[in-house]
Amino acid sequence: MSEAVRYERVGDVAVLAVNNPPVNALGHAVRAGLQEGIERAEKEGARAVLIYGEGRTFPAGADIREFGKPPQPPHLPELCNRIESSPLLVVSSIHGTALGGGLEVALSTHYRIAVPSAKVGLPEVHLGILPGAGGTQRLPRVAGTEKAIEMITTGRHVGAKEALEAGIIDRIEDGDPREIGLAYANELLEQGAPRRPVSEMPAPAPADFDAIYNATLKKGRGQLSPAVAVRAVQAASELPFDEGLRRERELFMELMNSDQREGLIHAFFAERAVGKLPELEGVSPRPVNKLGVIGGGTMGAGIATAALLSGLPVVLLEMSDEAAQAAKARIAGNLQGALKRGKISQEQFEQLTEKALTLTTSYDDLADVDLVIEAVFEDMDVKKKVFAQLDAVCKPGAVLASNTSYLNIDEIAATTSRPQDVIGLHFFSPAHVMKLLEIVVGDKTAPDVVATGFALGKRLGKVSVRAGVCDGFIGNRILATYRTAADHMILDGATPYQIDEALEAFGFAMGPFAVSDLAGLDIGWAVRKRKRAEGMDPRARDSTYADKLCEAGHFGQKTGKGFYDYSDGPRNRKPNPEVMPLIEADRAAQGITPREFTDEEIVRRYMAAMVNEAAKVVGEGIARRPLDVDVTLLYGYGFPRYRGGPMKWADMQGLPGLLADIQEWAKEDDYFWQPAPLLEQLVAEGKTFDDLNKEKS
Ligand code: 3HC
């Protein structure tokens, strides 16, 4: 018998315990073990079979690491059919997360019991596929068409109570999964309960599947798997069970062979790899039980909100009592959102705003915090003064962090007597919502301070990426470059509206000009002023149209106008008619005759600029691996997840072609289009970014 599934006989019941840590994924050994277990139970004359998971969970799905490799029998769909058609009574006992293939196995058993904390779901669409072992045929038969479509297209994890109400499980009971499963199986035997194969239940109700397909496709912004999954559920409703299964298989294989599947699975593993840093192995984080926040503006309030929601008490320091009250109002506003969505109760809301949050204007109140995050104005002198005061009052060993977007962490650290305790913790706006956290490691930052940053990120529910010190770190530095590529295309003949549309069709949540309007055009204006004051390279192309928009008081959504006019609301943007004349004036002043751009060229140039700068960021060690860039762009910059991230996209396009384009464009502008040495090296060696990921992981 396979080690991955332990067989045990308890009276009339054969117990199959899946034992494949960490998540009991249904790899080859588990599938084989379950099949052998069912056969042995039948041969040995058991009357019932119980399937459950050892350790933390019922199987959480097929083994994703086997995808793309030649499949080994028994295949999951056949195993599910085998379990269902067993003449014995088959019961599953669910705890943890029965997801994907795990839930499909459970749906093939005749009865399902779960502990109250269990969750079930079919999250395959997030991996670019659909449930491929009968999930699209069996779930609608037990839960109905509407519920099944909702669960399968969103991939949502559903709690035990909801699953019971939907008919997905039959009973909830607290206790050990083996014990409650055994008791339930014996009870069913005593009652003489019949086998209950889901495949024999009536086909689910029809629906307007074309309309649901179209709406799902639109919602997916180019992602195919949720919409294709609707077609599989349609088959459940319209075809006999076996034919429905065949249709599910065809659609599953179509998606399995797609680039989107490759991109999404890359994203899944990249997201889990970012936190694994060899230099942190065996390094314990410092304990953090109380947080300080300096500055309660947009970011400080968002960071404080995230911390409070994670259970950390916060001391927030502002410049005046008035500013402190304004900060409190911002935090309360954020927490109202959590209250409305049912994430916290009214009582918790009051506890968080009145007890867990302390407002102050005195640094003395920060004497006992374990970690403090500065989020004052983006001005080096202001930040240096803040850090000097923190150095004076904070206890030894307290971590001193800055949320700066661009400034040099080493320079900030040098103003303190404890540069080893200083780190960048760069959150994204709104900080209580956005999942990305860049952990910026300075020259002197101690390893346990880095580990503390990662531990805090985890506690706040963030995806944390390690970054080195440079202007803009990983994300904002790359953003500055691809945004510049967009500005160049504007000067040469494209419009902001065409660029936004092309990139939104590529899958970005918003085009770059719509994003600027949302963030506030004043931010970019300040950066341009700073760069010009520092002295720009004479070879760099510059433009003034965006400055002129700001001079006219148009800062984007917050003033009602920017690149777009928002007089009909933020969702109904219209081009602002003042923009094109400003652009045309720029072109005329620079003697440029505008030319046509195809959408394809827009995407190609924008992406090449992004990938080329990203390759420099990796080559210089600012990002450890290409996958760290992918995760940064996915979680902080609206990059379409189904493309895996810019580096994965580049690998799938082919690096030699991308480099050839960059070399071609360098003939017009050899300052902007300087190929990244790392890109040249990989092309010369015939390697991909993913090869580098593997070498460095
Ligand atoms: N296959 C292989 N490895 C898996 C896996 C899977 N299905 N699910 C998780 N893992 C691995 C992770 O990569 C991680 O490995 P690491 O420690 O080496 O990094 C480890 O298990 C623990 O995972 P998490 O860090 O994500 O642990 P959490 O406790 O935070 O989350 C979870 C647990 C909710 C189960 C989460 O891992 C998850 O969502 N997993 C994916 C579930 C899923 O998508 N299932 C469907 C698979 S596709 C399928 O079943 C096809 C079928 O229809 C034919």
Ligand code: NAI
């Ligand atoms: P903001 O202007 O909204 O807030 C700054 C707050 O700091 C104000 O409330 C101000 O009263 C307070 N403040 C200023 N000097 C202070 C001092 N000496 N002591 C105490 N409080 C002081 O600015 P925002 O947007 O919150 O940015 C803060 C920092 O976060 C900046 O470094 C910025 O670059 C960074 N950041 C901003 C992002 C954004 O999207 N707004 C994203 C990520 C980082």
